[in-house]
Amino acid sequence: MIPYGRQSIDADDIAAVVAVLQGDRLTDGPAVERFEAALAEATGAPHVVACNSGTAALHLAAMALDLGPGDAAVVPSITFLSTANVPHHTGAAVRFADVDPDTGLLTPETLEQALARPGPGTPRAVFPVHLNGQVCDMAWIAAVAERHGLAVVEDACHALGGGARLDGARVPVGAATASAAACFSFHPVKTVAMGEGGAVTTRDAEMAARMRRLRTHGFTRDPALFQADAQAFDADGVPNPWYYEMAEPGHNFRASDLHCALGASQLRKLDRFLTRRRALAALHDRALAPLAPRLRPIPRGPSEDDGWHLYVVRIDFEAVGRSRAEVMRALAAAGIGTQVHYIPVHRQPFYRALDPDLHLPGAEAYHARCLSIPLFPDMADADVDRVAGALAEALG
The missing domain is CATH 3.90.1150.10 (Aspartate Aminotransferase, domain 1)
Structure with missing residues (x-):
């Protein structure tokens, strides 16, 4: 049987996973940071936040943009369920946009039509989908979004390695130069496989830091962010080694070292x-x-x-x-x-x-x-x- 899609796993991929199994850390370890650094190099984005699926990547971006009740997100109707479900789960309304009948891609015209159509919520974001790996016209979509005050989150789950033309130059998908963030999936049928895995790329350091907290229940061990000082520090002002705080609830969206070791090995190819x-x-x-x-x-x-x-x-x-x-x-x-x-x-x-x-x-x-x-x-x-x-x- 020739499947429509399948992962390509070599001996070096297996060795990378075995090395993690033989090490001390199966999760929250150095393989996560190595994968994030490798994806940053591949996409040209300064900040990468690894997570456990493309859906989680979209969810982290939506939460970091504070999408919620009273807001609306524009989503093309030709996409996987998660692109629409994520803004719904944050409390925002979903406003579906039509697509080009031949490519299935969101266009500036169909985005404008969706914005002009009456619906619940105030549009605050648009999620263009680079369907099948084909890249939307990001220059025009970004221009429409700017005119209407929309944040842009690229659903780039199909498009790792692709590129967009911006100001006459090729820009890798994921560089996030025309968006607030780009979201990737590393499901086995994707170009790079982690088994299950995802990542968000962004140029916004504060957004990246917040998404890192949100992927781990929303808590932090950073003393600079502590609010309950009496419990956080000892009498000498030194942070208590056991202390952590949660300023807002998040999710368990972490990617393990096993998945990230496989992902980093795959990225080299x-x-x-x-x-x-x-x-x-x-x-x-x-x-x-x-x-x-x-x-x-x-x-x-x-x-x-x-x-x-x-x-x-x-x-x-x-x-x-x-x-x-x-x-x-x-x-x-x-x-x-x-x-x-x-x-x-x-x-x-x-x-x-x-x-x-x-x-x-x-x-x-x-x-x-x-x-x-x-x-x-x-x-x-x-x-x-x-x-x-x-x-x-x-x-x-």
Whole structure:
């Protein structure tokens, strides 16, 4: 079976995890800081906060921005559930934005439309999603956000290694030069795997410090932040070694040294992983060209500098005369794994009950045609031909 995505684990990755197992610290140890330093180098961001998932990364950013009751966050409807659920969990309203029907990306136009549409809460943030690894037009989204007083949090969970064009120069995804923060996932199907893991990058030192507290229940051992001085210090003014304080509640969002050791080892191979993913994408382009017009790859996004997390095709199922489920079952029978990324979140029962009349035609059109086919570094060139042949047969 060729899955749609899979981690690539080598002997050096295993050795890195074994070294932690043989050491003294399985969590809260030096491997976390080493991973954060490696991701800072890869993204160009001065501050990195590692955590236990991409969802936790989004949650930390939303909490650090004080999103809460009375606020609203704009979220594109084509994304995973967590992008919308996170602002909801902080008490903010979610205002869904439509997307480009061919790329699935939030655009400046669909952002403006979402802001103009009446809804609960005052918009305070926008969460652009770099879907499939394709990077949104961050220069224009940042301009719209600035005009409306919105904080920008990039959902970059698909886009590690990609880049945006800002002021004529390439800026790595995660540098956070056009946003308050960028959030990453290191789930096994992502470009870099930690098993489960995530991180937030930012250029704001105070935001980073607050997120580090929030990922560990909100407490601190920093004497400079202590408020209950009588308990915090001994008679000589020296901090008591057992003392800590919690000024605001947080969560247990920490990443362990085991996960971070794997993540740091994987980051050393990021360039190789991306080179292979891009080569496979080019092979897919050529192998699938004869299946047009009933099947076409999604067009390249505005940055044309993608992270290539997923390879997605658009299929005119009506013209083919087969449903998507039938095509997916036929491919599975041929040993080809596929997936759909994603069901529009505004159609989920919970959110549909909040706004039953919301219609987002771009999101509906993208969802109706999209199918993710295999893309991961350990694929062989021959696997691409096998996928193309299976698709041709499944489509009749």
